[in-house]
Amino acid sequence: MVAFLIRRLGYSVLVLLVASIITFVGVRETFNPLAKYAFSKDRTAVARAKHSLGLDKPLMVQYGTFIGKFVRGDWGTSSRTGDSVSSMIGPAMLNTLQIIVPGILISLFLAILLGIYSAVKQYSVGDYAFTGLSFLGISMPPFWFGLMAIEFLAIKPKEWFGTSNTPLDFIGLHTPGHTGVFNGDYWQHLLLPVLTLTIQSIAEWSRYQRASMLDVMSLDYVRTATAKGVPRRSVILKHGFRNALIPLVSVVAIDIGALFGGLVITEQIFSIPGMGKVFVDALNAGDAQVLVVWLLVTAFFVILFNLIADLAYGILDPRVRLA
Amino acid sequence: MSLDSERPQEFRSEGERVHELAGGYQGDTLPQVETMQGSEDEQARLVELGLQAGAEPVPRTQWQLFRRRFFHHRMAILSLLLLGILIVLCFGARWIAPYPKNDQNLLAIDLPPSAQHWMGTDDLGRDEFTEILYAGQTSLRIGLTVGLLSTILGTAAGAVAGYFGRWQDQFLMRLTDLFLIIPQLVILAIAIQRFGGTAVVVSLVLAAVFWMATARVVRAQVLSIREKEFVEAARASGASSKRIIIRHILPNIIGPVVVAATLAVAAAIVTESSLSFLGFGVQPPQTSWGNMLTTAEQQVGTPQAYLMYFPGMMIFITVIAVNFLGDGLRDAFDPQSKD
Numbered sequence: 001m002v003a004f005l006i007r008r009l010g011y012s013v014l015v016l017l018v019a020s021i022i023t024f025v026g027v028r029e030t031f032n033p034l035a036k037y038a039f040s041k042d043r044t045a046v047a048r049a050k051h052s053l054g055l056d057k058p059l060m061v062q063y064g065t066f067i068g069k070f071v072r073g074d075w076g077t078s079s080r081t082g083d084s085v086s087s088m089i090g091p092a093m094l095n096t097l098q099i100i101v102p103g104i105l106i107s108l109f110l111a112i113l114l115g116i117y118s119a120v121k122q123y124s125v126g127d128y129a130f131t132g133l134s135f136l137g138i139s140m141p142p143f144w145f146g147l148m149a150i151e152f153l154a155i156k157p158k159e160w161f162g163t164s165n166t167p168l169d170f171i172g173l174h175t176p177g178h179t180g181v182f183n184g185d186y187w188q189h190l191l192l193p194v195l196t197l198t199i200q201s202i203a204e205w206s207r208y209q210r211a212s213m214l215d216v217m218s219l220d221y222v223r224t225a226t227a228k229g230v231p232r233r234s235v236i237l238k239h240g241f242r243n244a245l246i247p248l249v250s251v252v253a254i255d256i257g258a259l260f261g262g263l264v265i266t267e268q269i270f271s272i273p274g275m276g277k278v279f280v281d282a283l284n285a286g287d288a289q290v291l292v293v294w295l296l297v298t299a300f301f302v303i304l305f306n307l308i309a310d311l312a313y314g315i316l317d318p319r320v321r322l323a
Numbered sequence: 324m325s326l327d328s329e330r331p332q333e334f335r336s337e338g339e340r341v342h343e344l345a346g347g348y349q350g351d352t353l354p355q356v357e358t359m360q361g362s363e364d365e366q367a368r369l370v371e372l373g374l375q376a377g378a379e380p381v382p383r384t385q386w387q388l389f390r391r392r393f394f395h396h397r398m399a400i401l402s403l404l405l406l407g408i409l410i411v412l413c414f415g416a417r418w419i420a421p422y423p424k425n426d427q428n429l430l431a432i433d434l435p436p437s438a439q440h441w442m443g444t445d446d447l448g449r450d451e452f453t454e455i456l457y458a459g460q461t462s463l464r465i466g467l468t469v470g471l472l473s474t475i476l477g478t479a480a481g482a483v484a485g486y487f488g489r490w491q492d493q494f495l496m497r498l499t500d501l502f503l504i505i506p507q508l509v510i511l512a513i514a515i516q517r518f519g520g521t522a523v524v525v526s527l528v529l530a531a532v533f534w535m536a537t538a539r540v541v542r543a544q545v546l547s548i549r550e551k552e553f554v555e556a557a558r559a560s561g562a563s564s565k566r567i568i569i570r571h572i573l574p575n576i577i578g579p580v581v582v583a584a585t586l587a588v589a590a591a592i593v594t595e596s597s598l599s600f601l602g603f604g605v606q607p608p609q610t611s612w613g614n615m616l617t618t619a620e621q622q623v624g625t626p627q628a629y630l631m632y633f634p635g636m637m638i639f640i641t642v643i644a645v646n647f648l649g650d651g652l653r654d655a656f657d658p659q660s661k662d
Binding site: 015016018019022023026027029030135136138139140141142143144147148150151155156254257258260261262264265268279280283284286291295298299302303306 | 497500501503504505506507508509512513516517589593596597600601602603616620623624628631632635638639642643646647
């Protein structure tokens, strides 16, 4: 177990390192930090900026300097705002986690519930209904869903019922003047963004859960359990469900990366100042430093989730030997 | 690492298939014995399976079996028809569209949908239906190009990696690992920013990322097939690796490849529109369903909200149809599914 953990950690660090080199070079090649000096009347401006930014050194040396500072917590400054990048990423990450953590939990809960229901009641009306719905969910462009949700769950109801406020808020995480997380204002702000973020994963994950549940339920030991008189309920929950969870874990781990992508869209629609907004602003402004740090921080989180999934895999399935 | 583990590509499980093979019987009741002398359908099926005394099984080629199964998948046929209509409408827009492209009519701005303007008009008096058809050209072209390119690339890479193993395989798997840890949307946005937001660039960049999913599917399939006896037989009789891959392995994995292609088409259309929505996809004056939706985004809650309904609906309908088509093809290619 410990050996496995060490090897996995080593591999993760390696992947992260290679990813950092690629993103660093890629972003540097894409954006020219000297562009804003191009029209300067001061002819030495470009050369001076080049020197002060360390751009006159070879690319690999620049990378070395960058990564050295990065691991020591010095993430540089944004060329757009002049703020330190860590002071931008920190609060943004906090906002993002408020969407993504409930998002993952709710998706998992619903997907597992729907998956088990559909598998246990295979070919029932409910199964067909959820199959149809999941097909729609998988095909749904997420941002369109977000816009339609605003239109039909927030704005139109206000007209229909003649209320003075929309029943659900869709701008930011708090109404101006409100703070804190233990109040209705915060939770109803959260509802639409989380729904938009999760619609696709609920649809997709519930299909996996259904398929793997069906696989498990047709295995011999499940039949044996039924035959020896174990109540249906515990056959489903103890024999079926626990083992059917295993494939889902790896699917979810892979999808975490995609969720971060979906977050960019969700935050844009609902004006949430999170990581997605930081990314869009940085890309629009060609803010290379912020982009590289952003990519590395996201990659770090994705790798972390993968590591957790691997460990969960080993705990859930004793047949997988972590060595 | 779980990045190594394959995602199950199919929603339908083995267990489900077994049920279907058993005639779709459910629950605890056993299939009734009467069905052995049941309806004519059942009789025909038994004859076909050669289960009835003296009956000759009807020989069918793979292609006939495929066609039979595919045409029994009603949603897939419907989707194919719908996609055909969409393609004809969009690419024939020059002749079909009710108004010329980009035809501004300031006397008819912001009109809601009516008999003259099926999807209404925008703030410059352009007919929304016409604009949708022209924008569809871009969206569909991107979807189809990406589907084709990523399938060719992914199949080639996956086959080589799966067949040869060793460093080719290591290289493919590590490369895909790398791309899995950075959100795709973000890589694509940066790449498009770098190379410019034309439909051609967007297609190429999407294909450059999407082939990896196909490659993983193909690799997994090749890994299992290369151990089969007929491949060994081919190798023993002196066939070259190239011949084995092309003549013996690829025809056997055509099903998963085609399904992966449909998934790529659907993903390309949605991803392009997501990128356009963020402002990093196809740039105006070129229009796509995605960037039409971006323009209409501000109309949320206004009387012109219909401008936002239609482009999204087109994407939604297209993607559903492509997904159903993929589902039908998967069933049709699956030798284990019932006729």
